[in-house]
Amino acid sequence: MTSLTDDRPPVTGPPRASGGRRRTPRGPAAPSRRLLWFALPALAFYGFAVVVPTFRGGALAFTDWDGLSPGYAFVGFDNFARIFSTASSLEALTMTLVFALAITVLQNGVGLLLAVGLHTGIKTRNVLRVVFFAPVVITPVVVAYLWKFMLTPDGAVNGALEAVGLGALRQSWLGDPTWAAVSVVMVVVWQHAGYSMVIYLAGLQSIPPELNEAAAVDGAGAWRRFRSVTWPLLATATTINVMLTIIGGFKMFTEVYVLTGGGPGGATETLSTLLYKSAFQFDEFGYGIALALVLALVVAVFSIAQYRLSNRKAVS
Amino acid sequence: MINRKITAVAGLAAAALVLAACGAQPQAPSNEKTGALTVATTSNNQAPMEAVIEAYKKKSGLDVNLTVADTAQYQTTLRTQLSSGTASDVFTVWPGSGNPGAISILQKAGYLADLSDRPWAGKVEPGTAETLRIGGKTYGLPSKLDAIGAIYNAATLKETGLKVPATYSELLTFCADAKAKGKVAFALGIQTDWVTQLIPYALVASTVYAADPGFNDKMAQNQATFAASGWADALAKYQEMGKAGCFNDDPLGTDVTASYGLVNTGKAIGVVQVLASFSQIASTAPARTEFGFFPLPGGDSGTNPVPRGIGVSFAVNETAKNRVNALDFVDWLATPEAIKVWFDAAPGIPAIQGADVGAEPAVQAAIDIIAAGHTAPFPDSGWPSAKVQAAHFTGIQQLFSGQADAGQVLASMDEAYSAG
Numbered sequence: 001m002t003s004l005t006d007d008r009p010p011v012t013g014p015p016r017a018s019g020g021r022r023r024t025p026r027g028p029a030a031p032s033r034r035l036l037w038f039a040l041p042a043l044a045f046y047g048f049a050v051v052v053p054t055f056r057g058g059a060l061a062f063t064d065w066d067g068l069s070p071g072y073a074f075v076g077f078d079n080f081a082r083i084f085s086t087a088s089s090l091e092a093l094t095m096t097l098v099f100a101l102a103i104t105v106l107q108n109g110v111g112l113l114l115a116v117g118l119h120t121g122i123k124t125r126n127v128l129r130v131v132f133f134a135p136v137v138i139t140p141v142v143v144a145y146l147w148k149f150m151l152t153p154d155g156a157v158n159g160a161l162e163a164v165g166l167g168a169l170r171q172s173w174l175g176d177p178t179w180a181a182v183s184v185v186m187v188v189v190w191q192h193a194g195y196s197m198v199i200y201l202a203g204l205q206s207i208p209p210e211l212n213e214a215a216a217v218d219g220a221g222a223w224r225r226f227r228s229v230t231w232p233l234l235a236t237a238t239t240i241n242v243m244l245t246i247i248g249g250f251k252m253f254t255e256v257y258v259l260t261g262g263g264p265g266g267a268t269e270t271l272s273t274l275l276y277k278s279a280f281q282f283d284e285f286g287y288g289i290a291l292a293l294v295l296a297l298v299v300a301v302f303s304i305a306q307y308r309l310s311n312r313k314a315v316s
Numbered sequence: 317m318i319n320r321k322i323t324a325v326a327g328l329a330a331a332a333l334v335l336a337a338c339g340a341q342p343q344a345p346s347n348e349k350t351g352a353l354t355v356a357t358t359s360n361n362q363a364p365m366e367a368v369i370e371a372y373k374k375k376s377g378l379d380v381n382l383t384v385a386d387t388a389q390y391q392t393t394l395r396t397q398l399s400s401g402t403a404s405d406v407f408t409v410w411p412g413s414g415n416p417g418a419i420s421i422l423q424k425a426g427y428l429a430d431l432s433d434r435p436w437a438g439k440v441e442p443g444t445a446e447t448l449r450i451g452g453k454t455y456g457l458p459s460k461l462d463a464i465g466a467i468y469n470a471a472t473l474k475e476t477g478l479k480v481p482a483t484y485s486e487l488l489t490f491c492a493d494a495k496a497k498g499k500v501a502f503a504l505g506i507q508t509d510w511v512t513q514l515i516p517y518a519l520v521a522s523t524v525y526a527a528d529p530g531f532n533d534k535m536a537q538n539q540a541t542f543a544a545s546g547w548a549d550a551l552a553k554y555q556e557m558g559k560a561g562c563f564n565d566d567p568l569g570t571d572v573t574a575s576y577g578l579v580n581t582g583k584a585i586g587v588v589q590v591l592a593s594f595s596q597i598a599s600t601a602p603a604r605t606e607f608g609f610f611p612l613p614g615g616d617s618g619t620n621p622v623p624r625g626i627g628v629s630f631a632v633n634e635t636a637k638n639r640v641n642a643l644d645f646v647d648w649l650a651t652p653e654a655i656k657v658w659f660d661a662a663p664g665i666p667a668i669q670g671a672d673v674g675a676e677p678a679v680q681a682a683i684d685i686i687a688a689g690h691t692a693p694f695p696d697s698g699w700p701s702a703k704v705q706a707a708h709f710t711g712i713q714q715l716f717s718g719q720a721d722a723g724q725v726l727a728s729m730d731e732a733y734s735a736g
Contacts, residue, residue, distance in 0.1 A: 068399050068425040131397040152574055174507060175569030177717050261509055264568045265714030280392035281416050282703050 026126070060289045067285035088266065089291065092274040094129065096295070099185060099256075099270060100249030104244040106189045107245045108238070111196025116226070118197070119204040129201070133194035140191065144258035147187045148174065150260075177267035180260045184268055188255050196241045203237030204230065225306035243303055250299045271295040327469045328381055355640040356383040356404035358390045360596055361628050368654050375497040375648070378641055387510070391417040398427045401635065405642035409456050411447035414696035414705050415676040419448060419455045419631065421701075428455040429632035429639065436650030442665050447697055448629055457646050458667035459658065460592070460627035463609075463682045463691075464518045468586030469579050470606040470677075472499065476585065480608075483616040484522075484553065494585055502557075503584035504567035505575030512712035513705070514588050515557070515612065517695055519550035522614025525692035532698030533734065543726040544735070550614065551722040555715065568716050576600060590614055591682050595662040598676075599615035609681040611690070614702040622685050625694035627664060700736040707732040 040313040052169045061079055065072035083089045114132050118125045135143060151173035158170045207230060215225045253272035256262060262269035262277070271291055279288025319536045326735050369380050383404060385393060390408070394417055397403035409428070413420035422428050431437060432454045437445075440458055448456035473480070476497045481487040494501040506512045523546030524531050534540035542548075557563065564570060564578055576593075578584035580601040589597070591609070598607060611620035630649065634644045646652050655666050659673035665683055666673055675683060685691070696705050711725030720728075 027378045066425075068421065068427075069394055070425070098414070145377045148571070152571070153564075153569045154574075164636070172566040172569040175566045175717070177719060227605065260507075263507070263509065263710070263713045265719045276392075277706065280395060281388075282706065283416070283421065283701065 032297045046292060055290055058288050061293050062290075063286045065285045066283040067279055067288075068283065072286070075286065079287045080294070082287065083290060083294055088269070089271075089274060091266065092269045092271050093294070093298075095268060096250060096270045096272070098181070098296070099188075099252060100246055102158070103188050103192075103249040103252070104242060104245040106185060107193050107196050108241050110189055110193040111241065112200050112234075114193060114197040115200035115204055116230075119201060129197075132197055133192040138191070140254040141258055143191050144187060144255045147183070147190075148259050149184055166303045174260055175264060177264055180264060181268050184252075184255055185257055187259060188249075188252060192245070196245065199237050199241050199244075200234065203234045206231045235310065239307065242306055242310070246302050246306055247299055250295065250302070271298075323687065327396055330362070330732075333609070338474050347640060349640050350638045352379045352381070353638050353645055354381045354383070354404040355645070356390070356394065357628070357630075358387045358408055359384050359663070360387070360592055361408065363450060363595070363670065364658040364661040366699070368649065368657050371657045372645060372648060376641075376644070380645075384558040385627040391415060395422075398422065398425070398633070403427070403633050403636075405633050405635065405636035405638045406630055406645055411456070411458075411626055411629065412697040412699065413701060414699040415702050418702075420450060422631070423450050423455050427634055429634045429636075429643070431632060431643075431646065434643070434647055434650075436647065436668060441669055443624075443691075444626060444667050447626060456629040456631045457650055458626045458629040459649060461592045461665040461667050461686065462625050462627035462694075463665075463686060464514055464521075464588065464623045464633075464694075465490045465609050465611045465682065465685075466586040466588050467579070467591070467597060467609070467678055469584075469601075470580060470608050471597065472579075472582045472585045473608070475499075475582070480610045481613055482618055482620070485616055487562075487613050488556070488560045491557065491560045499582075500564045500578060500584040501562045501576035501586070503570075503575035503587040504563040505570040505572040506567045506713060506716060507570055508572040509709040509713070511572050511575070512588065512709050513645045513693060513696070515554055516547070516550050516708070516712065517623045518588055518612035519553055519614040520547060520695060521611075521692035522617075523547070523549040523553070524695075526615065526617070526619075526621055529692070532693060532695070536698060536700075541726075542729045543723065547726055547729075548722060551715065553614065554712075555722065558716070565735050568713060580605065590627070591664065592678065594664075594676070594678055607676070607678040609678040611685060621690040621691060621692045622682065623694050624686055624691035625697060626667065629667075698735060703732040703735060704729055 010192050024314065048200075060072070061313055062074055063072040064075050064078075079085060083093075118132070122128075152158075153175070155170065155173075157173060161167060161169050171179050174180050211233075212225050215229050220228065251272060252270065253276065256268055256270055256273050257276070260268045262273040275288045275291035275295065278284045278291060332609075337572065348630075354406055355365065355369065365382060365384075365712050369382055372378070381404075384390075394403060394407060403618075408417070409422060410418045412418050419428060430453050434454070436457065437454050440448075444458050444461065445454070448454055448458055453468075457723050468480075476494055476499055478493055478497075481490040491501040502515075504511070504515075527546070528534070528540075531540060531545065535542075558567075564575075564584060571725060575584075576597045577600070579587050579597060587597070594607065594609075598605070601607075611622045613620045630646055631638065632646055636642050650668050652671060655671045656673060659666060659671075663674075663676045663679045665675075665679060665686065699705065707728045708725075711720060711728055714720035715722060715725055
């Protein structure tokens with residue numbers, strides 16, 4: 001792609017004082033700096049609404065601000081030291097990693113299965129695509145409340161199990177620490193698997209059918225064709241999906257807050273719910289912001305690592 | 317060019333910092349008369365507040381705007397709004413410093429108006445007025461008293477043929493007998509975190525405060541701990557009640573709304589709740605359902621005190637734009653006219669002395685217990701921060717899910733209390 005300014009003469013300005021740096025001819029990909037002025041209003045607004053508050057809020061992680069009083073004192077790295085020395089925050093960090101990992105694996109697995117299943121010639125494929133994508137467009141808080149209602153001891157899930165003769169599988173879905181965590185993951189996957197499905201479906205549709213046909217002619221079976229032809233060509237879709245689910249898994253708040261409130265007994269507490277409680281309930285805004293910064297760092301590290309790994313794999 | 321851009325961005329950043337710094341400071345009080353008023357309260361007070369606001373609008377001609385939210389969301393939103401200067405003129409507060417909306421926390425930051433000179437300040441029920449004072453100054457109008465006990469479905473109790481238990485031993489028998497007749501004695505929905513505290517509060521009225529009314533002061537002076545007090549007995553009894561079949565299956569998977577449903581459908585005889593929840597329970601019950609109230613026995617003495625506290629109270633925003641109207645509205649809330657409107661909409665116990673309101677049987681039972689002086693304080697009114705309450709909520713859930721024993725729960729509460 002060539003720039004609009006490629007053929008234009010160099011921009012001339014007032015004569016420079018001797019010794020000033022000469023403007024070097026720009027390469028074909030260099031954007032005109034003059035055009036940046038057009039972006040300035042948007043950049044200024046972005047700076048005012050996003051960058052400044054972010055840094056200003058971030059600075060509060062080094063204070064003991066209670067979120068209410070006008071004054072605060074700087075406490076250095078005390079809040080960060082507390083995160084890594086307190087059992088509750090370490091447990092929340094662990095639970096955040098467990099949720100992110102479980103959601104990433106399950107959501108992508110289910111999304112891929114749905115995409116492969118619906119990338120066929122079955123007549124109802126369009127209807128099924130809509131059905132599986134439908135939960136994505138519902139507000140997460142509504143989905144969480146619906147599932148909370150269905151997962152009560154006498155709710156629809158236990159009722160359905162009872163009705164089909166599987167009463168022995170009735171569970172305290174949100175009352176047992178392990179099942180509560182499983183329930184949160186299942187609800188998230190139920191809602192968002194359709195989103196992953198759509199991305200995988202787009203990836204599948206971009207694969208030329210001749211490649212699979214050629215492999216079939218060469219005698220490759222269905223699994224072999226998927227493993228050696230389809231899967232490698234889905235690398236871009238997989239990278240996008242894994243990246244999105246990792247970030248979504250780490251940031252998850254609504255589902256945990258509505259379904260379990262971090263309970264029972266803190267068993268499903270994540271960094272997001274803990275930072276909310278610290279900042280808005282326990283008068284520890286500084287500590288809450290420190291938790292938010294740690295969460296942001298964890299998300300960044302995992303996202304970058306995953307992106308580089310996927311890129312390296314794609315190149316090789 | 318780059319330098320100029322950096323200068324521009326730095327200028328914007330500086331301006332933003334200055335603006336943000338301005339927003340964090342409480343503004344000076346306004347004494348100008350306006351035509352509007354904003355009020356915020358919790359959802360369990362929505363019906364009576366709407367009724368009094370309607371009456372006040374007719375009286376004053378003001379444009380009154382009401383905001384309502386669930387308690388947890390309300391408390392966090394209130395704090396954010398206060399610090400950003402967008403809070404309502406009149407809002408619900410809580411006594412002590414045990415939760416994020418408590419007056420000690422809000423007053424320390426300078427957001428509450430001093431209401432000591434208001435005409436109703438001397439008419440507040442003794443024992444209640446002090447809980448909304450800091451340094452001798454009054455910062456809230458208590459509207460309603462509250463008590464914790466068993467609210468029961470009279471028809472279900474009659475159906476089982478059982479009698480209200482008068483001692484803890486009778487309580488265990490009551491649970492077993494109810495279970496034998498296919499009923500749950502007490503619906504329990506401790507998936508909702510604040511419900512976890514109600515039975516311990518009801519039990520410590522007997523196991524702690526009956527023998528030691530000054531326990532809160534001793535805690536404040538580091539002369540007592542939860543672990544080495546009647547709290548240990550209360551938690552042991554809470555667990556014993558669970559083992560005796562006093563509660564529904566899977567209380568950790570049941571939320572507060574579902575627990576009300578168990579009472580209203582006759583599956584459970586009663587539910588241990590704050591009296592403030594009575595109107596919410598009754599609103600989802602079949603027509604003509606009759607309710608009663610009895611104190612939860614925590615001992616075998618035969619005298620069973622109930623924890624008594626403030627049901628709802630209101631403060632005036634010190635920095636309110638409509639401060640004059642806010643003070644007038646709060647003064648009006650304390651008049652017999654407003655008290656009648658409020659309690660006609662939601663039965664309860666008025667905190668202003670001399671108020672004459674009709675009472676439902678359940679409410680009247682609580683009024684009689686309070687009048688007889690069989691009361692104990694809400695334990696959290698003396699706690700230094702919301703962290704103790706949070707440790708209590710988490711601890712009780714851990715107790716029921718086997719993640720901790722009673723000793724560990726009380727140790728975590730002591731730790732949170734010490735941290736302040």
